[in-house]
Each structure stands twice: as structure tokens, then as C-alpha cells.
Amino acid sequence: MTALPDKARVVIVGGGVVGCSVAYHLTKLGWKDVVLLERKQLTSGTTWHAAGLIAQLRATANMTRLAKYSQELYGGLEAETGLATGFRRVGSITAALTQERREEIFRSAAMARAFGVEVEEITPDEIGARYPHLNLDGVVAGVYLARDGQGDPGNIALALAKGARQRGAVIAEQTAVTGFSRAGQRVTGVDYAGPEGPGHIACDMVVNCAGLWGREVGRMAGVNVPLQACEHFYIVSEPIAGLEQLPVLRVPDECAYYKVDAGKLMLGAFEPKAKPWGPPRPDFEFDQLPDDFDHFESILEMAVNRVPILGAAGIHTFFNGPESFTPDNAYHLGLAPGMDNVWVAAGFNSIGIQSAGGAGMALAQWMQDGEKPFDLGDVDIARAHPFQGNQRYLRARVSETLGLLYADHFPYRQKASARGVRRTPFHAHLAEQGAVFGELAGWERANWFAQPGQAAEYAYSWQRQAFFPNVAAELAAVRTGVGMYDMSSFGKLRVEGPDAESFLNHLCGADMAVPVGKIVYTQFLNPKGGIEADVTVTRLSETAYLVVTPAATRLADETWLRRHLGESRVVITDVTAGEGVLAVMGPRARDLMALVSPGDFSNAANPFGTMQEIELGMGLARAHRVSYVGELGWELYLSADMAGHAFETLWEAGQDLGLKLCGMHMMDSARIEKAFRHFGHDITCEDHVLEAGLGFAVKTAKPAFIGRDAVLRKKEAGLERRMLQFRLTDPEPLLYHNEPLLRDGQIVGHLSSGAYGHHLGAAIGMGYAPCRGETVADLLASRWEVDVAGVRVPAVASARPMYDPDGDRVRM
Structure with a gap:
């Protein structure tokens, strides 16, 4: 019988391979008072019947890093613990x-x-x-x-458990967690029912490794763990x-x-x-x-x-x-939004054995340091939106995601199940005009527009897909005339209160002490100078700001804000669904705005980077002069009740100007031509803001902010690598991301993102190039190639945007 303590530093819920790995790695870091509670016997949920396939290659560099770590760990466990893991490198x-x-x-x-x-x-x-x-x-x-390789799943888990016990962890079987005690945003203790009856363990942290029961254990602790x-x-x-x-x-x-x-x-x-x-x-x-x-x-x-x-x-x-699956086939790892000490490692989508070693290591390091050891955005539990915990949604979605593990992983592939959950105010208007929708974070977003007589659906391929000419035409409208697209899915967070300015100045690299109506492009930095969020911040009043975030990271960005509130007199409100947003972009955008509003849209009255409140049609709007496509234009913020009227007004007025509806694929093509960074690909928490080429957005002269010291150190030490833009010299191949980048015949990195630049006439990629002790001229003088499916394609490199390098067009 295992004697349980009344207090622990951490209680791990679940004794499958993942829970055992977390216990193993925490004790390896020197943690004491580690308790693991297993409702039945170790491995008795999913681990015992897993196939035990252990592969190295995953979809991203960091997921591959974790898989490779698992292999190396399992190869040495037998010598450490005396338990055979059955691990063999069979290829x-x-x-x-x-x-x-x-x-x-x-x-x-x-x-x-x-x-x-x-x-x-x-x-x-x-x-x-x-x-x-x-x-x-x-x-x-x-x-x-x-x-x-391959291994014996049960024995791998038992070896991890033995390693944890050898360093002092307490592992109790036949001990079910029945509830949690909470105080505010912290769990203070765990209730359990064991062989000798009920008990309680006070604790500093909890880790949900409950596997099949992860969703239910999450709900008991007050957190959302979407898995089925x-x-x-x-x-x-x-x-x-x-x-x-x-x-x-x-x-x-x-x-x-x-x-x-x-x-x-x-x-x-x-x-x-x-x-x-x-x-x-x-x-x-x-x-x-x-x-x-x-x-x-x-x-x-x-x-x-x-x-x-x-x-x-x-x-x-x-x-x-x-086996448990998640809505996007990526497991859940990290500190749960809404709680300060509840961690999650669950939902491993049938790759739990090959993932457990690396996931346990990464989570333990995160818990030790209070920050991610490297970019874990693919699996961070903060990406899971609240609605995704809905049981009906989960059952519909995972009936598809299991099969997608072996389906063709075509670029731009959209999930077919559980669709239509979140719709913008313009959804019906766009559908009437031939919109082909994709889904992101539940939002239905117009990705491209079919022509009359063309099937309004994807026909997937690794080559040019059916929408290729459509996107080219949409980009041409934005580059030469005027286009309009829906940005309503982007996150909108109101940050307001007497301390709003000082609070945001502490979190943002840029200076938030700006006049009302000013729009600031900035990043939330971590103490290492890495980028936690890439946002625009608009000052709405002396005490209120609007933070606009990517749709996929809205919850993560809100969570980052809330975790740094401290004693600040600030209220944070998610207003994403309350406003629709239409972007009107292109050289003729000012002409269109003049047709629908009496406002003054001149450079003198409304320069780039400013906001004004306007009349639009018979309603009201806020016009934000900012652009992610590199052209003159406005993002129009419209209360949901007036959004439909605003769309109809703009669409009718735009007919004589050749107004064209555009989608997200156009926006991606436009932004990569302009070398605008994409969060989650080009910039992440482990990418230093200076090496990302975003030093212009950091103001070290202002009072202390998170990451300031790291920025100053990097300025003094010099860059280790530099973000460059690449254009293939052959117009035929396509780039997506992760293609190897070769300098003078040697692999030096990979592309962080890629898309076709329809205006520039070739595929464009972004990627980091090692540059210690070198000048930009040294880099650009090299011979660059990109490996596309095994074929080396010559590329031209640039440190400045290949389209409109001086940024004149947004200021027209």
C-alpha cells in the first residue's frame, strides 16, 4: 500500500506513458514531493494497447525535436532502470x-x-x-x-515510472481523483478515493495527464481540454x-x-x-x-x-x-488558460508513445522555468477555444481527424466536419458572391471567390489548385484597383482602465504613450526577447485601447495579458464577436471611401497608422488606416448590427470602381510579397525580435518592459541569424513552409513560410539565415537554393521587402 502525503509540490493525474514521463522528467530536474495518482493500474487506459511505433519526423522542427528526444530517451531507459523497453531501431x-x-x-x-x-x-x-x-x-x-523504431508501450511507461520512483516520486495506483479545491485561479488541493478511503492532498500544481478522461478531469479543475x-x-x-x-x-x-x-x-x-x-x-x-x-x-x-x-x-x-483525439490532431500541452497552476498533457492522437518522452521533458522544463523551453505553439493548450469542448462538436470532428492522420496532407486542406460553428456578420453576403470558405479556430472565413460557373469548392493538389487564377485576379485588384475582404475573425481585445497605458507599455515593445486615434504595430516579448504575440494596438481614448490579434491566437494572447495583470487597474474584454471588420485595400480605396462616407480620408487628416470615427452609409464605423497587404487602405470596424448595411453600401458603391471581393489566400500572397511576418511561422516565442527584423517596432528608450534587457543584449552582441525573403527564379515550383534552405550548396535552415507571389510572378519564402559576424552584403552575395521535394531550385535573397521596399504605397 502506497502511503500518500497530505501535501505535494505537484500532483499528476493519470498513470499512462505521458503521466509517467512528466513525473520522470520533473524528478530528473530535482523536484521533490511529486505525486502521481492513477485511478486503476499504470498503463491501463490506452498505453497498454498502443502499437508502440516510434518515429522521428513530425510536421514541424520542434515537434521533430521532441520525437527525436523520445527515441534517445527510450534507448537509454533500460540501462538506467533495469526494465526492458523493447526499444529497437528497425527503421x-x-x-x-x-x-x-x-x-x-x-x-x-x-x-x-x-x-x-x-x-x-x-x-x-x-x-x-x-x-x-x-x-x-x-x-x-x-x-x-x-x-x-518500435518498442513495448507498457514497459516504456513502467520504466519511466520506476525512474521517477527512484528519484523520490510517490506513485499511487487504484487511487481515483474525485475533485479539486480551488481559490480564484488556482487549484489548492486534490481530492481522491484510494484503497483506504477518501483523502486530500494540498498542492502547488496539478498536471492533467488523464488521457481518455482528460476532458472530464479538466472540467473538474475548471479548464477546457477538448478531446474525444x-x-x-x-x-x-x-x-x-x-x-x-x-x-x-x-x-x-x-x-x-x-x-x-x-x-x-x-x-x-x-x-x-x-x-x-x-x-x-x-x-x-x-x-x-x-x-x-x-x-x-x-x-x-x-x-x-x-x-x-x-x-x-x-x-x-x-x-x-x-484512443483520444483532438480537433486538430495535435496534442494538448501547457498551462491551461484561466488557471495559474493547472497544467495539461493529454490528447495524443495515437502517437502517445513516440511523443511522451519529448512532451514530458518539454512540460517539465516549462513548469520549472515558468516559460516555454522553445516554441510549442503547435500543441499549446492555449490554442483550444472554449467552444471546442462541446461534446457534439468533438464527436463530429474527431470522426474525421483520426482518418486525417493518414490522409493526403494537401496544402490548404480544410476539415469537412463540424463546420459552420462561428460565422462573421458577412457570411451570407460572401456566400452569395461565390465565397469558398475555410475554417480557422471555428471561424468560417472566405479563402477565395469562385467565378460564375466554377465549382465553389477545393480540389486539392500539391500543384496549382483550382483557386490559383482566382487568387491572382484578387491580388491584381488590390495591387491596381480596389479589393475588399472580411477580417472579422481577427481577435479584438479591449484593454481599458486607469492603468491601461502603463500596463500595455510593460507588455509591448513599442511605446503606448501615443495620442488617441494612433495605431501602433508591436509585439508582446518574453524575457529572452522572443515574440509571444504580434498585434496592432489602437488607442481609443485616454483609458481604452483595442488590441487586434490573429484569429488562431486570440485566446493565447488574452491569456498572456491576463497573466501579467498583477495589481494593474485594467479590465480586459474580448469583443471579437461584437464587431465585423471589412478591409478596403488598393490604390482606389480612397475613391471608394469617398463614395460611402463624408469623412476626410486625406493624408493630412487621416495619415497611415491612425483611426477616425466616421459615418458610413446610414450608419457609423471606425476607420483604421493600416494594412497587411502593403497597399493604401482601411480596416473598417462595424458594430454587428450595422455590419450588413455597411457591406451592402460598400458593395453597391464599388461596382463602378471594379471592386473585387478577396479572400485569405490573397492576403497571404500579398503579405509575403511585402515580407510581412506571419505569427506562428515566421515569428514565435523563440525568435528574437531583432533577428526577426522587427527592431523598428521596439522602443528601448521607454521605461522597462518585458524583454527590454534581452533586446539591449542582442544589440550589443550582434545577430546570430537574420530573417530574409526568397524568390524562386523558376516561376513553376510552389512553396508552403519547412522547405530546406541551402547556402552555397549546404543546408543552413528552412523556410518558415511560403506562398505564391502572384504580382512578383514566383513563389516567395521567408526564412532565417545564420549570420554571426557577417554583413547583409555577405549574405546576399551567396548562392541560395530551396529544396522543393528533393529538387534544388535557385532563389534570390533579399533583406528588404521585394515589393515596395520603402513602404510608399500604404502612404499614398
């Missing part, structure tokens, strides 16, 4: 059955090289040599990662005589993966339409779900054709077990 093969999939996996292979992962593109014959049991019919190419269990199927063959160890094989076009273990062959599947399950029963322990052979049959039929020995061997085990 992995991904086989493509279509040219589109070949493009995808070859782009992934190129990305792997940029991230320092050992990878080979291989031919069908080379696949057959490494996997002789594979039917090569229809196989067009593959990639091979020699250092990928789905049924996950695999079969294990009878023993196959002479079956040698083989690489893990993935055939995503047939939704299948294969693993050899102990002379048997496992077939697992990520079927296109999954079966949600749950909520999980309280007594669930090492359980499996009822068989559903009909659901699995079509995948099995393809599998016995692809790997004939599977059909000949017979089925030893048909397994159906639950």
Missing part, C-alpha cells in the same frame, strides 16, 4: 501509391533533412529489397528512415514461420501500417471515418471494445493484397481499443 518505410502522395512524402523527406533527420527517398525496387513481402503493384516511391475518444483497430496474425524483423511499414493510401513483433505481423488502421466512443466508463481497465469486423473489413481486404503473407497466416487477435 521505417512509407510507400506512396499515387503521384500526389509521392510529392507529399518527398517534401517530408526534404523537410527531414532540414531538421537533421537521416532519410532516404527510395524506388519501388528498393522498397521491395527492404520489405520483400510487399506487393509492389501500384507503388510509385517511398521514403526510408533508418533510425525509426475513438475506437482504434488492429489485428495480429498467427505466428509466421521464418518472418524476420522488418522495418515499420506505412501505406497511408490504404490507411494501413504494419509492424513485425515476435514473429507475428500487426496491421493497424486509421480509417477515413472513425467511430467516436465514450464517455469512458469509471471501471475501464485493460479493457477492449466490441469487435466491429465490418468497419475494418475494407482495410483488411487491401492489406492482404498488399502484404499477402498476412492473408495466408490467419488472424490471432482482432483488437479494438479507445
